[in-house]
Amino acid sequence: MVETEAASIHLVHPDTYGYCLPHIEMLVKAGFPSPADDYLEGKLELTKHLVDHPSATYYIRVSGDSMIDYGIFDHDLLVVDRSLEPRQGDIVIASVDGELTCKALAIKNNVPYLKSGNPSYPPIEIKNKETMIWGVVIHAIHSFRNRNR
């Protein structure tokens, strides 16, 4: 058996660290039950709030300006849910001839096509192309500091 120097080592559980915010913060005086105890509701978890289907959700980082009119900017982080049925108007990740891209799903005269969020990029006709909707973009996370987050 190997002896170790440290007196005790504890696990820091990742779920309780990093992306949680305390919901109620209160100083509790020793000896008195906190009046807020009845209202304790746990923590707000951003991942849970943003992600409905964890095993179908993927993250993608984008670069470029073709979607700025939809509020997707260079270096934004996209949260993509594959389990959703794509609807008209959705921002989607689509695979066009084997190339993945981010566009809006639009329909004109009953024919679906892919639309950019920037007038300088022409819309993409889906017909005659090997096209598949890869997933539906449910959030674009735009950071102002730490742009690599």
Add this chain to the structure above:
Amino acid sequence: MMIGLIDCNNFYVSCERVFNPKLENRPVGILSNNDGCIIARSNELKPFVPMGMPAFKISPDLQKKITLLSSNYELYGDMSQRVFKTIQNYFHHVEPYSIDEAFIHLNEDQKTVGYCRNVQKIIKRNTGIPVSIGLSSTRTLAKIANHIAKKNKKHENTFCLDIHGPDFQHILENLPISEIWGIGRRLNAKLITMGIENAWQLKNCNPKFIEQHFSIVLERTILELRGISCIKLTDFYTSKKNIVASRSFGQSTNNLFNIEEAIRFHTFRATEKLRKQQSIAHAILVFLRTNRFHDRALQHNPSLAISMSYPTDDSREIIKTAQKGLHNIFRAEYHYHKAGIMLLDIIHKNQRQLDFFTYTQNNQLIKRNDNLMQVIDRINQKMGSYTIFIGGQTKKAKWHLRREQLSQRYTTRWEEILKLRI
């Protein structure tokens, strides 16, 4: 009762295709650790390259036409979990069987091929991974059903094998016994010499006779072929009973310092796996290999198994034991080509029997060491493998994993998530 087997189609390749759709409909191969040989092939690659072929044997002409990738276990592990979690939403009782297979138990309203086809579509949509589903009354038959679902395109990857169906006999007669769950190469050869070549013949064997001449597991296989469910998953597969970690040195060496380092590295990796499956090992086997293609006079392939003073998963203890073993077998006059270790007699942690005399004083210590190992594993998980390591480690040592064609770890590292130019 109805049992199903869900199996991911060309799993490793399918994982790569999710993030790189260009690979769709193209021949793709996945290379083993160290980029040594082909361990997974897309259907398109199968006609050109046999399983297990060393990468260097693939002609340059062919290499240009195909895509070879290093194995990206971080990605495959995460995708596997996603598939299993999705399956769990649609079937109550799911038993993962390997990284890409799970048995399911179906209740009345899930029994239909239609229901399974629907789940199949959902798995493909949600995770991007195509799967095949085989249904029947036992695990052995479900495996066969899955095999048929994959082989025959008209079934669209879902097939139900009905033991009372009109084509049951025909199907089994056309199935070589080597395709039956649990029948390995040796057993296959032995049965064939006895004239038992297809599943139908095996099904009609006398189970008692088979039990006497072979094993109780093969007897159960016969009963399962007859529709009597009696094989538990644990009969074939619990956690791994042995864990092996070894690798060739880039160049033969007789430098003890380098070999010590390699042994430490392999042992550390093996103990990580050991802890992951919540097991402890009783003993460790250390082995060295000289290059068998060299002069016969210079061959030395020693190995030595040493038992630990008590079964453990403590990397430090096991590394210490491994080094002891190495010093025992190492001879400086030989140049070694490969070094490795194997953890032996692995049992589940809960089965740990403590030494009667040392129990009380050690109990506390064991708990503390457990915590330490857990912390190390968590840190390495979070910050990258080998952030914390036991003993020194030369950067870019020769025996480091070679993964030159590695795709990104799209789902487990923020720095490596999919990047799109839009």
